Amino acid sequence: MSNANQSQSNQNLAHQQNGKEQTDTGTGSSNTFPGGFQAIATAYGDYTKKSFEDTKLFVEKLSGVKSLHEAIEVQTEFTKTAYETFVTESQKIGALYADLAKQSYKPFGGFDAMMAPTNR
Numbered sequence: 001m002s003n004a005n006q007s008q009s010n011q012n013l014a015h016q017q018n019g020k021e022q023t024d025t026g027t028g029s030s031n032t033f034p035g036g037f038q039a040i041a042t043a044y045g046d047y048t049k050k051s052f053e054d055t056k057l058f059v060e061k062l063s064g065v066k067s068l069h070e071a072i073e074v075q076t077e078f079t080k081t082a083y084e085t086f087v088t089e090s091q092k093i094g095a096l097y098a099d100l101a102k103q104s105y106k107p108f109g110g111f112d113a114m115m116a117p118t119n120r
Contacts (some may be wrong), residue, residue, distance in 0.1 A: 051085065054078070
């Protein structure tokens with residue numbers, strides 16, 4: 001086998017191995033999605049449940065007030081609590097999205113080294 005044919009054969013083998021690595025990396029990345037999405041969906045579900053329960057308690061308290069001043073106090077308390085809960089849960093869900101993105105891109109971290117030109 002001539003040097004040119006052997007060189008061509010080695011390049012083909014290298015491309016095949018590189019393609020297999022990319023496929024394996026993509027498959028590994030897709031395996032992280034279900035767990036990450038499940039955690040996000042659970043966080044949204046928990047927030048929705050808590051928000052509904054808080055709103056239900058607010059309506060019960062509001063229906064029992066006897067003066068305008070009490071109604072304003074109950075509404076102010078609910079608004080403050082709802083805002084704090086929203087901010088806390090939004091940060092939690094945002095962190096879950098960030099973790100999912102990090103996990104998704106982690107397998108592709110080595111591609112820049114593989115794709116960098118080499119001096120031959």
